[in-house]
Amino acid sequence: MYAFDVTRPKTVAEAVAALAGDEAQALGGGQTLIPTLKQRLASPATLVSLTAIDEMKGVCADGGTLTIGGGTTHATVAAEASAYPALAALAANIGDPAVRSRGTIGGSLANNDPSACYPSAALASGATIVTNNREIAADDYFQGLFTTALNEGEIITAVKFPVPEKANYQKFVQPASRFSLVGVFVAKYADGVRVAVTGASENGVFRWTEAEAALSANFSADAVEGLTASADGLINDLHGDAEYRAHLIKVMTKRAVAAAK
Amino acid sequence: MTKVTMTVNGKSVSGEVEGRTLLVDFLRDAQRLTGTHVGCDTSQCGACTVHVDGLQVKSCTMFALEADGATVTTIEGMGNADGTMSALQASFQEHHGLQCGFCTPGMIMAASSLLKVNPKPTEAEIRHHLEGNICRCTGYHNIVKAIMAASGQDVSAIAAE
Amino acid sequence: MPKDHGIGASPKRREDVRFLTGKGQYTDDINLHGQTYVHFLRSDVAHGIIKSIDTSDAENMPGVVRIFTGADFEGVGGLPCGWQVTDRHGQPMQEPGHPVLARGKVRHVGDPIAAIVAETKEQARDAAEAIGLDIEELPAVVDMVSALAPDAPKVHDELTSNLCYDWGFVEENKAAVDEAFEKAAHVTTLELINNRLVANPMEPRVAVGDYNQANDESTLYTTSQNPHVIRLLMGAFVLGIPEHKLRVVAPDVGGGFGTKIFHYAEEAFVTFASRQIRRPVKWTSTRSEAFMSDAHGRDHKTKIELALDADNNFMAIRTDTYANMGAYLSTFAPSVPTWLHGTLMAGNYKTPLIYVNVKAVFTNTVPVDAYRGAGRPEATFQLERLVDKAARELGVDPIALRRQNFITQFPYATPVAVEYDTGDYIATMDRMEEIMDISGFEARRKASEAKGKWRGLGVNCYIEACGIAPSNLVGQLGARAGLYDAATVRVNATGSISVMVGAHSHGQGHETTFPQVIAEMIGIDESQVDIVHGDSSKIPFGMGTYGSRSLAVCGSAMVRAAEKVIRKAKKIAAHLLEASEADIELKDGKFSVAGTDKECAWGDVTLAAYVPHNYPLEDIEPGLEETAFYDPANFTYPSGAYACEVEVDPETGKVTIEKFAAADDFGNVVNPMIVEGQVHGGIAQGIGQALLEAAVYDENGQLQSASYMDYAMPRADDVPFYIVDHSCCTPCTHNPLGVKGCGEAGAIGSPPAVVNAVIDALASGGKNVPHIDMPLTPHRVWKAINQ
Known part of the structure; x- marks a missing residue:
């Protein structure tokens, strides 16, 4: 790693101030950023650790909305998001137990790794990304590979999930990294079904709108049977070509629908 | 350099660290607690697993500064007060749950973390919990068996015909 | 009823306690006074000509002790190959040189080009980035079949092609085999790939070189399955250090699976560099480096x-x-x-x-x-x-x-x-x-x-x-080493035993199993027996652990040495019991005279061997220690x-x-x-x-x-x-x-x-x-x- 300072602000305001410094970068749980730093692929002057900010932690269900602090770890979401069981189950299967002890929802969404789990939940749920100075709808938030609507120095303080009637996440893992080769989050709301796909696209998480339409009309695995996910723009790599990923999108969607609770 | 202070295996320790000093380096180099190992640089093998404030973490994927004020437990702190091995450690020996020993500290830390929240885990739960701990020697058979036995389950029939 | 001790029993492993409590001593746990750290600048292209290496900026970076390149290895040997295969036409294989640090060309991603020795690991790595490297990239040969095409780029310019050897076995049978296929009622054909693997022992390789100027001795601590093989290859072929001035120690090793048999450039480098800078030099592989440098x-x-x-x-x-x-x-x-x-x-x-x-x-x-x-x-x-x-x-x-x-x-x-x-x-x-x-x-x-x-x-x-x-057989087949093994059984005065073995345990549990054999042969408790392994200054010249050979070859050497010990002990017992040697029996740790109730304990005999007051000094030497080399048939x-x-x-x-x-x-x-x-x-x-x-x-x-x-x-x-x-x-x-x-x-x-x-x-x-x-x-x- 290159040399850098690490600061640990106690409040969002302090963190925002620290991030205004030269070459400052936010550090969530560090489960992706630290390995990146080890490869010397990033050279911040200061890392602003968000892990000591208590106001960014916690899970709170209120009415039909589940609000999760941006600094909440996957383990905490897994344990406390019982109001949204599909989301709790997703969190319980991110990485491994040690990753879940440190990794945070805000860190995952800010990084927007194309194979991460959380972006699919946020997009399929039509979640709202709350930052230190605004609220961003999930549909506007994800802008491609490792790219989001966040501005420089902007911090995800919370994520608000409308709790669906039914939902499920199906992850088909890449055998080495155990990230999703294809992950599909299906959420059924009173006004329709949303389907978000992670792991598959060169542009990161996306909605499979054909499936959403079919499932909104008929929420059953059979409704997807006649559809074909397009292989255009899907990832081709060692672990699967675009055609295979397209196929898995459909299989995982069917399974998510069948398992939705 | 910044001063950090933390409680490691029950003792308060402090030292000067850089921002980039990983917790594992602080433990191995400054504290000479070399039982915590480094087996990869992509945060996957789990040989460096320790407990920070009671939670299982990879000490290679956390800065020492982030553990300032924390309570850290390493493999050296896992034995009984009288210096003997804990039931979990003894079970690994009893059931041959280790060969070269390099991944073993991480396995013990991960397994003890599981048993804290799930005192009688099933085979599948154990295998799932060990997702972040790679062993190249044992084929996991005797690790899983040792953890089941340590939780008081009868393992005599495992993989019998 | 399963046995509870000796051969056939499953005692708990004695090495486990240190591994389970964090007390193992792996190579990376060794830190020497005044130690420096080396970082290898490795090629990021698969094939290329090294046009220039400019280390001048890097040399002035903080903490840099010295930077080495291939030019510093003028007159130093290359890494040797231990086996020469003869091809179908009776010709020796093509055998290119293998420099410690690349010279002239780089030939794979990961090929070491320069080595930066500094006060800390990060300083060494920082300085590596300041090295000016001009490499003219060449087309790479990756696929084996196309590598043999006449116009394929050559990995080694001095060779006639990329073919190392074309081996036929058994060449004399070829015609008869072809004929059998002509006559066959059915022929099944299969084309397949046996996939390339990376061994990935969980402990990455580590090497620490330590030169002692006072006695001109070098010590290499290394993650090896066979310290004596490394001493032989590195001492004789690479660095020209005679055996008595070179000690190789392989302490606790975190798995090998073959990949820690071989003599690697990094081992030779740290030993060489420590002699040059007169300070210990340590290298710890990252896993990323392991993927591009472990065989x-x-x-x-x-x-x-x-x-x-x-x-x-x-x-x-x-x-x-x-x-x-x-x-x-x-x-x-x-x-x-x-x-x-x-x-x-x-x-x-x-x-x-x-x-x-x-x-x-x-x-x-x-x-x-x-x-x-x-x-x-x-x-x-x-x-x-x-x-x-x-x-x-x-x-x-x-x-x-x-x-x-x-x-x-x-x-x-x-x-x-x-x-x-x-x-x-x-x-x-x-x-x-x-x-x-x-x-x-x-x-x-x-x-x-x-x-x-x-x-x-x-x-x-x-x-x-x-x-x-079998050494004579493998010698005919091209091996450049013998493949026997060796053990020394040292009986101490009070009857406890230390066995020095050429085999190396890196997960196999030799510290437990080898004593089971000795304990069974003599009839004493296993706790009375320890083995010593992994240090060329302590163990006889054995060839290490690979090819499922430890017990079959080194264990056999140990049995032969123990048999010699027992033969001598019986002579001593015969003297103490005033009986004929032929009548002495050893059972359950006691010597007895056949057909009588006369007996003496194992410890009586071992004590007599070292305190030979009542002892047949005219017939046998004092002491009770024997070495055997065993070459399998x-x-x-x-x-x-x-x-x-x-x-x-x-x-x-x-x-x-x-x-x-x-x-x-x-x-x-x-x-x-x-x-x-x-x-x-x-x-x-x-x-x-x-x-x-x-x-x-x-x-x-x-x-x-x-x-x-x-x-x-x-x-x-x-x-x-x-x-x-x-x-x-x-x-x-x-x-x-x-x-x-x-x-x-x-x-x-x-x-x-x-x-x-x-x-x-x-x-x-x-x-x-x-x-x-x-x-x-x-x-x-x-x-x-x-x-």
Whole structure:
């Protein structure tokens, strides 16, 4: 790693101030950023650790909305998001137990790794990304590979999930990294079904709108049977070509629908 | 350099660290607690697993500064007060749950973390919990068996015909 | 009733306490006063000409002690190759030089170009970035077949081509083999790839060089399976340091699997640099570095054919293999696809005619050498896949076809130069069928079908040649070293025993098992016996641990040394008991005179040996310490039958191992618990090869699977509990313990079982797929289903 300072602000305001410094970068749980730093692929002057900010932690269900602090770890979401069981189950299967002890929802969404789990939940749920100075709808938030609507120095303080009637996440893992080769989050709301796909696209998480339409009309695995996910723009790599990923999108969607609770 | 202070295996320790000093380096180099190992640089093998404030973490994927004020437990702190091995450690020996020993500290830390929240885990739960701990020697058979036995389950029939 | 001590018992491992409490002493745990750290600047291109290296800025960076490049190694030897293969035409293989640091050209991604020695690791790495490097990139050769095209770029300009050797075995049989194929009633042909693997012991390699100017001695602490081999190779061939001025220590080593046999550039570098700068120099590999600097394994491309007569008897086998050597010849690389592969091509079958051709090829990839099994998994995989394919083509039961062709008479001289001393392949097959509950398979298949899954059963046999190796034989075959081993049994005055052994334990549990043997021979408690290993200054000149040789070869040396000790002790006892030496018996740690009640204790005799007041000094020397070197008369031939049941998810192609059974014949077993553990680990590595692992290069010679993000290591939830059994026992006929070796069996026997099972599962789903290359990832299986 290159040399850098690490600061640990106690409040969002302090963190925002620290991030205004030269070459400052936010550090969530560090489960992706630290390995990146080890490869010397990033050279911040200061890392602003968000892990000591208590106001960014916690899970709170209120009415039909589940609000999760941006600094909440996957383990905490897994344990406390019982109001949204599909989301709790997703969190319980991110990485491994040690990753879940440190990794945070805000860190995952800010990084927007194309194979991460959380972006699919946020997009399929039509979640709202709350930052230190605004609220961003999930549909506007994800802008491609490792790219989001966040501005420089902007911090995800919370994520608000409308709790669906039914939902499920199906992850088909890449055998080495155990990230999703294809992950599909299906959420059924009173006004329709949303389907978000992670792991598959060169542009990161996306909605499979054909499936959403079919499932909104008929929420059953059979409704997807006649559809074909397009292989255009899907990832081709060692672990699967675009055609295979397209196929898995459909299989995982069917399974998510069948398992939705 | 910044001063950090933390409680490691029950003792308060402090030292000067850089921002980039990983917790594992602080433990191995400054504290000479070399039982915590480094087996990869992509945060996957789990040989460096320790407990920070009671939670299982990879000490290679956390800065020492982030553990300032924390309570850290390493493999050296896992034995009984009288210096003997804990039931979990003894079970690994009893059931041959280790060969070269390099991944073993991480396995013990991960397994003890599981048993804290799930005192009688099933085979599948154990295998799932060990997702972040790679062993190249044992084929996991005797690790899983040792953890089941340590939780008081009868393992005599495992993989019998 | 299982034994509770001695040979055949399973005492708890004594090494475990230190490993379980964090008290192990691995090489990276060693830190010396005044130590410096080296970082290697490695090539990021697969092939190129080094136009210039400018270290001037880097030399002025904070903490930099000295920067070395290839030019600093003028007059220093290159890394030697320990085996010379002779080709089909009687010519020696092409053997290029292998400099410690690259000179002139870089030949694979990871080839070390410069070494920066600094006060801290990070300073060394910082300075590496300040080195000005001008490399003219050349086209890389990656694919073995195209590497042999006449216009292919040459990895080594001084060689005539990228062909290391074209080996034919047994060349004299070639015409007869071809003729048998002409006459065959049926010929089964299979083309396959034995996937390139990275051994990945969990402890990355580490080397610490420490030069002591006061006595002109160098010490190398290194993660090695064989400290004396490293001392010999590095001292004699690379650095020119005589043995008595060079000490090599391999302390606790976190797994080896073959990849820590070899002598590596980093070891030579830290030893050399420490002499230059007069300070200790330490190198700790990162896992990322390991992927591009540890020797890889396997990587064969093979076409194999089987000729059968009208009654399904095997008539002949013919096989053509391309074997990847990588960019340089690693220590034992040339022997792996030849003498460790071709000689095993008979397998468990009485095939009268066999011809093996191997073309070893240089490519711009990391060197390839022995990995758990080394040549024997490649032989077993192609043969056992081929037999399975033949059974499928002929519509016969694959187990029955195997049984029909089994070798049943021993000793058996194969047409590929080795003689199996003993074995019982029917017995292991019977036992496998029993423990696997083969008869219940059909019901299990139906149960899977009801869940929408396709279930398959795969079986295979294996034979391996281990206990490496008879020196006179391997010398004729091109080995540049003897492959005996050595042990010293030092009895102390009070009767406790230290045994210094040439074998090295890096997970095998020698500290527990070797004392079991000595304790049994003398009849004393195991706690009275310790072994010493891993330090060339303390142990006799032994060749280390690989090829399932520790107990069969070094253990035999230990038995021979202990026999000498006992013979001498009996003489002393005869004197003390005033009896004839011929009448002295040793049992349960007591010497007695046959037919009398006169006896004395082991400790009385050992004390007399060191306090020789009442002692036949005119006949025998005081003291009780003996050394033996043991050179095996033959290889040992463990064998077995393995079975695997898988479920395939036809929608995703994902394969799940549902059941796995291994019935092995290891001859006599000293510690069943440890033997079973070795088999478990081998099976997991075999399952890894079959389903998960692959070192994949792109056409530019960049390793695509260069970390655990892309190289899939088996995890706990990838594997089941294994059913293992070693109750079939035909003891080895030519070593004193009757042992054969168990370390590699699992890795040799399991890949074909897994692949055969997947092919069977696909067939049960109505998809007749002749073959899928390993690893059988979900993607590949799904493609095979949907072809």
